[in-house]
Amino acid sequence: MSASNVALLYAELLANIRQISLAASLPTPCDASTQAALSADGKTIQLKHGSSSLHLTLPARASLGATLLPIQDQQKGRKSLSWRLPLDATSLSTSHPVDSTPWSATDLDASSDVACRQCRAVVVPPGAVKSWKDLPSENWAEMMEFWHCHKPDHKHGEGPGEEPGKAEDKTLAARGYGASSAISAQEGVGFVDLTTLLFAESDCQNVTLGFFNFRAAAVTLLKWQAACASASGAVPDIPQCLAATLVSTISRSGAAKSLITPIPETIRAGQEHGVAQDAIHIWVLNSSIVYSSSGSPRIKPAIKLLYRPINLDEADTMLEAVTCDAQEIDLPAQAIGEVVRHLEESNALLPPAERLFKDWRVGLLTRWDFQA
Known part of the structure; x- marks a missing residue:
């Protein structure tokens, strides 16, 4: 079954305005059978459409539990629905941790190999x-x-x-x-x-x-x-390491844009493994979000960003320009291929209307999480 024939729920914590953004994508237009309800504990959304039913755990607890979410007149007959849910007053103090660094010195076990x-x-x-x-x-x-x-x-x-x-x-x-x-x-x-x-x-x-x-x-x-061996018991992956690097780059330079380029010594190995030798132009929108999607099994902390693959010649031209506003980050060529795959998969978790912005694609780069 294609993605366009499957209902999708996506929720994102907007901590700064104390709300949860909720979006639903339907395979067919909204009709009288379409209902969305918040559970009594404010943690789960149930979406009913036609003969199908979908559940989603929210990234934080919403207030006004046991509420049937209204469907506005302008939303009727459409495939995309959206709501803003008020955040429960106690949710921020117990929300998902999002500010960890992969495998810091205090996390690693000195006796381990x-x-x-x-x-x-x-x-x-x-x-x-x-x-x-x-x-x-x-x-x-x-x-x-x-x-x-x-x-x-x-x-x-x-x-x-x-x-x-x-x-x-x-x-x-x-x-x-x-x-x-x-x-x-x-x-x-x-x-x-x-x-x-x-x-x-x-x-x-x-x-x-x-x-x-x-x-x-x-x-x-x-x-x-x-x-x-580590205290967290978790192991970092490439997207989590890149996410930590992007956060550090923003903290250090204030630059929201980065160019992820392959380390020259790794390009040949990447070619041998069939990895396209491209760079990634990244524009960070929000460096610390928490989201949940019906297409993913867990609530995840992430960086929300815009991205577009570009060839190495274009990347070099951008970096040499006096007006360049992007910071260069080097990764092995194969790691860049893995980052692109991760971003493409995360793009599919978003509602279709939120996946593109002009010539950019929207992606979610997973951040390090001890609960991984």
Whole structure:
């Protein structure tokens, strides 16, 4: 049965205005048999249309339980219906958590091994990592410059024979200041950022996935390819890692638009697996929503966004333009293919009238959730 012949319910929590947006898509026009009712506890919607019945758990509790939702005169004879439900006063304090980061250092178990999620081969043996540490944001060096108008041990004068600024730059570089500074791998320590895990080469074995830095003798593993014991018991996937990166990018730069481009070294591998070598242009509409859909089994926190696949030449042209308002985010080519599939699937969960905006498609990028 095609999607156009199946009724669809979609609900989205609008916490800022204390309402729940509810939309119904019907396979045939609304008629006298069409009814939508809120359960007595305010948690569930039942939609009846013709001989079919559909239930949906709302993303938060609505007030006015045991209510038959009105169908306006202008909605009669249409296939699309919509309502705004008032939010129960106690719902916000107990609503779904949406502000977590995938596998932070406090979530990971220091006694655990780290293995390949697909083949289960152990990459970091048990006990090799004594502690986990969160890496600072990628612009930490720039922020150090911003925080200190005079950096530590700043000297206005220069020593004899020194070029202006050279002696100071050497001292500051040694102390970790400046954009040329980098985080180095340490034995016994697992470093964590939004999408990767970083280890010293000496702590690793069976390394056939991830990236190897010969200069720093460090191994970087992608979170969505690794398995490790954690307090949450959950494992992050590619969309959740990208969602965390987008939230961080918005927080850091204020830019709602991003260009997701393939890491050059991964393009050939992507071609071998039949992955289209495209970029994704993304425009974030709301970085923290909670939704439920009759096409999905669970209530999910997500980022609501507009997206459009573009070729690499167009992406390069946009990034080189002086007026570019998008931040570049690099992912492996195969990961970009997975993101596109995720967004296409999420687009189908929305009512048909809400799936397109001009030449953009609307998507829901799932955020990390301990209840996954």
